[in-house]
Amino acid sequence: MKMRLLAGVASLAAAYLASAAPALAQDAEVKPITVSGSVGIVSDYRFRGVSQSDKNLAVQGGITIAHESGFYIGTWGSNLAGWGTFGGANMELDLIAGYKAQLGQGATLDVGATWYMYPSGFNNTDFIEPYAKLSGTTGPLSLTAGVAYAPKQEALGAWYATGADAAAGVYTNPGDKNDNLYLWGDGAIGVPNTGLTVKAHIGYSNGNKGLGPFATSVAPTGEYWDWLIGADYVIPNTPLTVGVAYIDTDISKRESAYLQPSFSRGQDGTGTIAGSTVVASLTAAF
Template identity: 70%
Template sequence: MKFRHAAMVVAILALPVTAQAQSTPGDKAEAAADTAPPATLTVSGSATIASDYRFRGVSQSDREMAVQGGITVSHASGLYAGVWGSNLAGWGTFGGANMELDLIGGYKAKLADNATLDAGLTWYMYPGGADNTDFAEPYAKLTGTAGPATLTAGVAYAPKQQAIGKWYATGADAVAGVYTSPGDKDDNLYLWGDGALAIAGTPITAKAHVGHSWGQDGLGPNATAVAPTGEYWDWSLGADATWHSLTFNVSYIDTDISGAEATYLRPSFSKGQDGSGNIAGGTIVASLTAAF
């Protein structure tokens, strides 16, 4: 695993989103809540429909629409646990059924009035897949705010596991069912910077993201991979428009994985897994999210 560019990504700048609180005036219950202690447990969630599901720049829904949703239970201590799911297609199925189900748990600590540290673990599950389909990935991210701007820097490191090992050297081997290195285990490192800038007097928030992956440079036991070409960049630029609990987002998403560079991974790494169509090329993704 190569980590020589890690410091470059840690330093990436991202501008923040500021939360906009909503209230209903004239309510006695609300007035009482101002002096009451915070609830021990809070539940939040969201439901999204998107024109494509891009995970680190690569389509997980075969460049088709995705329906997603999640729910999180948070404790006043900072501990939280949640679940998130999305439909999948083609490359994104990761050897399982056409669904991704993530179990998430972690701890969020307030370091200062404008700084938060969040650390936890995501367990990526693909129901209906083989035993070596699922994998775990610990993560940590630091978020700081300054007025309408926020910077988030994060790291996710999946230790060596079969699901992200290099079992096939090429897509042709995967089609033939010939393992290059059966049982291989590999790890994966992802560093990223996120942010947004709330535009004063408008419901618009400009957003940016950049990330870098280091992975197995090949295909896993299910002829897919988290970092298919071993090392690549992904980035996006976009904006949110928020109205009450609804958020509409439009983003341009891209990677530096060219069609030529990914040729040796085909037909697995392609739209429909038929050898045609770059699923890591630049695209515009639109989504609508309802939060509750």
Template identity: 65%
Template sequence: MTPFRFPVLALLALPTAAIAQTTTPDNRPPALSVSGSVGVTSDYRFRGVSQSDEHPAIQGGITVSHKSGVYAGIWASNLAGWGTFGGANMELDLIGGYRAPLAGGTLDVGLTWYTYPGGADKTDFAEPYAKLSGTSGPATLTAGVAYAPKQQALGRWYRTGADAAAGIYTRPGASDDNLYLWGDGAYAISGTPFTAKAHVGHSWGQNGLGPNATAVSPTGSYWDWSLGADTTWRNLTLGLAWVDTDISNREAAYLRPSFSKGQDGTGNIAGSTLLISLAAAF
């Protein structure tokens, strides 16, 4: 996902990248700046649910920012496992937004367009977002909301996971919306090179599998959370995080075999896991 889509990974796998040019020849900030990062994570989790079949993923992105606060960027990751992404089995996110100071913090509003190049175009969808962050001493707090209006990619097209595995649409063309509320906290531990980080989020959405057996909120309403820490050396950041959801095996049963590791009818790709990530900023 994007640096917004994965609040967990944004904090733990994709750190804020270094600005390519910090000043002009006359020591004024440049009108445009470019930042980016590339890294690997042991599992690509989107709001607590694995998008890489509990296998490693290579991810990266680049952002161009204007001094006015306007920015645009792209972010990409490989995919695998549940659902049928098709094509390159790749997610490519297009992001645009605006940042501005507000009440001693920073307000960030924008839109993410999730696409799957060469594959399942019915799973493409747009999601506007807003987040407010502020810092007090060594602590940084962020609150965010993402609301995707009604779209076919968010509709429940299958009654069960078995229907999805067989390719039998029970409600083709169904549309739904999705709301995600989340909060993040980071705390720089004094006297150490470590920053402790925490995340909690709640999804309300389609309650089933959408076109090509994918879903943003596969059980309709659920919590996800994480707790971890990272450390940075030069332009490298190493992160560890424990990630989990409250989606139980019983609650997810009707989604199988599409909502399972390797689409084999067993396992739960929304279960708890330890994420390990390494990213390089440029």
């Protein structure tokens, strides 16, 4: 899943607690449709360990509409950095749809798909990625295992032989299509009576080796691991959560140099956008 401000591709639908007063019984029923979401700011937008904002601030937000049957739709967006070179509003906008099923006490299966798009950009930079997640909760501990598979699409092809070709916009293999597999596991445990949650993530990407048209990619080096460890704190009596996370990948500096010219602001090719970093966030949920 994306290393986002939002926890997960789709937000959990809010539940309404039943009231003990008979006169309020009708209002206490679980509503057939619920709306949830969040908006916030992060010090760096990391997608599977790789910076999408050139290690700069990003404003992000999303909303989910869920039906009591388990079906949901949602959207999520963020500003970008170097990605704006392929045209459009310099923004990522994800459209999400899926279904959640309760498998038992504390266990949930979530299947759906995310359509990644870049408003006013080029059509062959958009792509779809179906996913499935299995989550379980016991006491303060929650665990999630997920798989996302993006079938062969032009946006995931290797259109450039080198990073310099990508920065110059010179296609060496135009029309190439590729697929990508992403596996991940998440864990979180709440510290009782503190508002503090400790979290961890590990992910594995395999398939999409290279940069697609206008430098689109979900796994630009073809195969790598990403991981995260951090903590979130809910500020009492507010909808606000502050977070901090250490994020890293095993992408080498040499591999990162291939990405840098197209991912970085100004196409300057300096530094690394896939190395270790600490990301801070402030989120308001509703």
